[in-house]
Amino acid sequence: MAVPAGSRRLDLWTVLTLAALAVLGIFVLWPLANVFTASFYGEFSGSLGLENYATFFGSGYFRRALWHSLFTSAMGTLLALALGLPLAVIAARYDFRGKAALRVLVLLSLISPPFIGAYAWIMLLGRQGLVTQALAGIGIGLPTIYGAPGIILVTALNLYPLVFLLVHGALLRIDRSLEEASLGLGRTRFQTFRSITLPLTLPAMATGALLVFLGVLSDFGTPALLGENYPVLATLAFTLFLSEIGGNPAMASTTSVVLVSVALVLILLQRWVASRRNYASDAINRPEILRMTGWQRLVFPAFAWGLMAIANLPLLIIVYTSFLETSGPVFLQSFSLDSYRQVFHLVRGAIVNSFAFSGMALALIVVTGSVVGYIISRRDTMLTRVLDTALMIPYVIPGTVLGIGFITAFNQPPIWITGTMAIIVAAYFIRRLPYMVRACASYVYQIDRSVEEASINLGAPPAKTFMKIMLPLMAPGILAGAVLAWVEVINELSATVVLYTGATSTMPIATYSQVLAGSYGPAAAVASLLILATTLSLVLFTVIGGSDRELTV
Amino acid sequence: MAAIGIAGLVKRFGAVTVIEALDLEVGAGEFFTLLGPSGCGKTTLLRIIAGFERQNAGDLQVNGRLANDIPAHRRDMGMVFQNYAIFPHMSVFDNVAYGLKQRKFSHREIEAKVSRALELVRLEGYERRFPDQLSGGQKQRVVLARALVIEPQVLLMDEPLSALDAKVRVGLRRDIRLVQQQLGITTLYVTHDQEEALVVSDRIMVMEAGEIRQLGSPREVYEDPANLFVATFIGTSNLLDGRVDRSGGVSGVQVAGARLDLPDLPAADGTELHLALRPEHLTILDDGPVAEGVVALEGVVELVSYLGSQSRIAVRVPGVAEVVEVEAPSAAPASASPPGRAVRLGFRPESAFLFAAASGERVR
Numbered sequence A: 001m002a003v004p005a006g007s008r009r010l011d012l013w014t015v016l017t018l019a020a021l022a023v024l025g026i027f028v029l030w031p032l033a034n035v036f037t038a039s040f041y042g043e044f045s046g047s048l049g050l051e052n053y054a055t056f057f058g059s060g061y062f063r064r065a066l067w068h069s070l071f072t073s074a075m076g077t078l079l080a081l082a083l084g085l086p087l088a089v090i091a092a093r094y095d096f097r098g099k100a101a102l103r104v105l106v107l108l109s110l111i112s113p114p115f116i117g118a119y120a121w122i123m124l125l126g127r128q129g130l131v132t133q134a135l136a137g138i139g140i141g142l143p144t145i146y147g148a149p150g151i152i153l154v155t156a157l158n159l160y161p162l163v164f165l166l167v168h169g170a171l172l173r174i175d176r177s178l179e180e181a182s183l184g185l186g187r188t189r190f191q192t193f194r195s196i197t198l199p200l201t202l203p204a205m206a207t208g209a210l211l212v213f214l215g216v217l218s219d220f221g222t223p224a225l226l227g228e229n230y231p232v233l234a235t236l237a238f239t240l241f242l243s244e245i246g247g248n249p250a251m252a253s254t255t256s257v258v259l260v261s262v263a264l265v266l267i268l269l270q271r272w273v274a275s276r277r278n279y280a281s282d283a284i285n286r287p288e289i290l291r292m293t294g295w296q297r298l299v300f301p302a303f304a305w306g307l308m309a310i311a312n313l314p315l316l317i318i319v320y321t322s323f324l325e326t327s328g329p330v331f332l333q334s335f336s337l338d339s340y341r342q343v344f345h346l347v348r349g350a351i352v353n354s355f356a357f358s359g360m361a362l363a364l365i366v367v368t369g370s371v372v373g374y375i376i377s378r379r380d381t382m383l384t385r386v387l388d389t390a391l392m393i394p395y396v397i398p399g400t401v402l403g404i405g406f407i408t409a410f411n412q413p414p415i416w417i418t419g420t421m422a423i424i425v426a427a428y429f430i431r432r433l434p435y436m437v438r439a440c441a442s443y444v445y446q447i448d449r450s451v452e453e454a455s456i457n458l459g460a461p462p463a464k465t466f467m468k469i470m471l472p473l474m475a476p477g478i479l480a481g482a483v484l485a486w487v488e489v490i491n492e493l494s495a496t497v498v499l500y501t502g503a504t505s506t507m508p509i510a511t512y513s514q515v516l517a518g519s520y521g522p523a524a525a526v527a528s529l530l531i532l533a534t535t536l537s538l539v540l541f542t543v544i545g546g547s548d549r550e551l552t553v
Numbered sequence B: 001m002a003a004i005g006i007a008g009l010v011k012r013f014g015a016v017t018v019i020e021a022l023d024l025e026v027g028a029g030e031f032f033t034l035l036g037p038s039g040c041g042k043t044t045l046l047r048i049i050a051g052f053e054r055q056n057a058g059d060l061q062v063n064g065r066l067a068n069d070i071p072a073h074r075r076d077m078g079m080v081f082q083n084y085a086i087f088p089h090m091s092v093f094d095n096v097a098y099g100l101k102q103r104k105f106s107h108r109e110i111e112a113k114v115s116r117a118l119e120l121v122r123l124e125g126y127e128r129r130f131p132d133q134l135s136g137g138q139k140q141r142v143v144l145a146r147a148l149v150i151e152p153q154v155l156l157m158d159e160p161l162s163a164l165d166a167k168v169r170v171g172l173r174r175d176i177r178l179v180q181q182q183l184g185i186t187t188l189y190v191t192h193d194q195e196e197a198l199v200v201s202d203r204i205m206v207m208e209a210g211e212i213r214q215l216g217s218p219r220e221v222y223e224d225p226a227n228l229f230v231a232t233f234i235g236t237s238n239l240l241d242g243r244v245d246r247s248g249g250v251s252g253v254q255v256a257g258a259r260l261d262l263p264d265l266p267a268a269d270g271t272e273l274h275l276a277l278r279p280e281h282l283t284i285l286d287d288g289p290v291a292e293g294v295v296a297l298e299g300v301v302e303l304v305s306y307l308g309s310q311s312r313i314a315v316r317v318p319g320v321a322e323v324v325e326v327e328a329p330s331a332a333p334a335s336a337s338p339p340g341r342a343v344r345l346g347f348r349p350e351s352a353f354l355f356a357a358a359s360g361e362r363v364r
């Protein structure tokens, strides 16, 4: 329903829109503005100017971190494309057995956070790694996994699903008649693929690539565990800010601004490209499923299942080693529950915190996200468009940067929450709110306006109509958004690592610090708990989602 | 007192004026239909009355009360939407009971009222069904019951039948009319189907581009169209170009080489006209002499369409742009004419509607 034109009263939805804008203003713009301003106050002189930027670009150390970030992000993106594209083509176009299982495995490798992957690969290929040791025993030396190669490998294996999901979807939406027309004009299958199919999936590919690039760029856990002497912007900002030997907030802010700028430039570039090539089409005829022939019958399944095995290997390794007896970083060959005992003894607080913080953040996300999702998809006003755009920002801001901004902004009145759990819950809430908003909005778009109007017409005021009609109809979207947000929030490391104190540690923090401390057993146990919490919510989602009554309007 | 009164209503979307200074009164218990081509503003007008859009100027009164500032949920109007707008997550019972619960009726009353409403739309026994177990026609009956059960001051229906197939449509429109007469409820009905409008309405308002082109009973708009738009929009009209001829004693019109005597034509010599002739006012003449007062036109049969008891014979007449459609009983010999046969068409000049070519307004 359009807001009646000319009605001057502030209606419910306008008030809520303003409230949402205020929340974004306080928890996104204000912290960012603080970081931004801090970057212009000279590290030494304290005066306003470009001094910090001169330092940044004048020093080989900072320039190297920038280059490391760009290099690992670009290479990680390329590798993710090299893995995700062929898999998408195989899964979308060939008569391939076990596609359902493949989808689940792909999702699984996406939702397990990269720092868990990094840690598992250290256990396999690190200095003390199982594979490294075994091969060293027979005289074979492996190239190092620390530094760029490890970061690229781990992030690509974690993020290739983004390419897969987007391109797979695009391939299924290409109308079969387009390709048939090309074949009918005498082109071969390969020529058709190159001249018709690929160009049509290009926008999806570009979006996937962008998401991967941003993912690698803003990742903190992987370079923190694998980086060692290979600083990237995200880890550099963190160390500068919280260094034991006197932090350097000015340069941390400058590094953060550079990091955010790189992300912004990329997004603008992608938007510009996307706006020039837009082939929206609704597949009327789904594409033909081809039979694998000859070598394909061998190579395609081998590639797909091989990738699944490698990408999900970290999960297996971690769960397996969590049941091994350990002594420091060395795993012994006998099973025991010692690691779990230690964990429940040492970091019980972190486990409780994780569920408490995530639960609270999720509740906020669900309530706010469903209302905001409804507003931006139903009410088209200047304010709602501003809100829609503003919601993009938390998507883009790396967790480390948001964390630095939070500390800078909220360590004094009027909002003094640094060091409390409120600051962590607020960070979780604002970072993952966009997931919920998007998930809800896409559902609201599918609900006919007149259903809502019918309710109002029958006498239910707007708020009541929202509760009794819209909420039940949005339920599947809310559920999807909630699962996604939950998985992200409970595994959150990059902002928490800046914000936590001893009393507000979480499971990802516990994993991270146990790995750094070389206690691989307890680390594996906490990570296994995380994996369990993540996988369970996904299973729950599939079960509930499957039994849900089909709501067609 | 009028149930609905509209005075000087203006509605703009941005720079586009959709409704321009509209005045209208609908009587209590009247079945009033808004009829017009797509995009003429029917839905917009209905939504303004329901409170979903707000007019830029003008007043809306409902049963004598100014309703401009009453929000949609307090207008007490039952609305039936084109695409059902049934609540997909509620049973038939809960759908129909929705407005009653809002009005805080007791359980007993709600049950009694719902079952009476479902009886009215002939859906007894469907209470426990869900919308996805209903046909389109049944859904629309549920929605009708949902709107009626709250005993609204006005019933608003926006093309309630257009999503249904022809047979269901005819059955349901009869039911809608019967229920409306039984309850005596003031009804505003939107359609762009002229036949539907003729069948159900007490009065029809024919609209074009946000303006009223004619307002009258079905009989009036069909038999006495005020302008060329109404004559062609409602029913079939054959259009012949003509010119006023005042030479000689009595005024007349030159059409396709024939002269029609039409005394007292209020138009100047040489005025360009359109003649509109209903197919049922034309006959295929037999070979004998032409009766007194009948005008004959020569033509060639192009196509005969069999419509059951009647047939439509399309005749190509030299000097007339479109083929002329003639209606004849299927049993008549003319209905068996093979294409290419030369025939003579006859009509009485006074059965023709005359419109000024320049303005489209009725001349006679």
Ligand SMILES: Nc1ncnc2c1ncn2[C@@H]1O[C@H](COP(=O)(O)OP(=O)(O)OP(=O)(O)O)[C@@H](O)[C@H]1O
Residues within 6 Å of the ligand: A002, B013, B018, B036, B037, B038, B039, B040, B041, B042, B043, B044, B045, B192
């Ligand atoms: N929200 C809106 N914004 C801008 N223009 C609108 C809006 N709603 C309607 N219009 C325009 O107003 C005009 C009238 O629309 P309306 O829906 O009332 O037509 P209608 O007579 O109901 O047509 P139909 O028979 O196709 O339903 C159309 O030209 C339409 O494009």
Ligand SMILES: [Mg+2]
Residues within 6 Å of the ligand: B042, B043, B044, B158
């Ligand atoms: Mg309409």
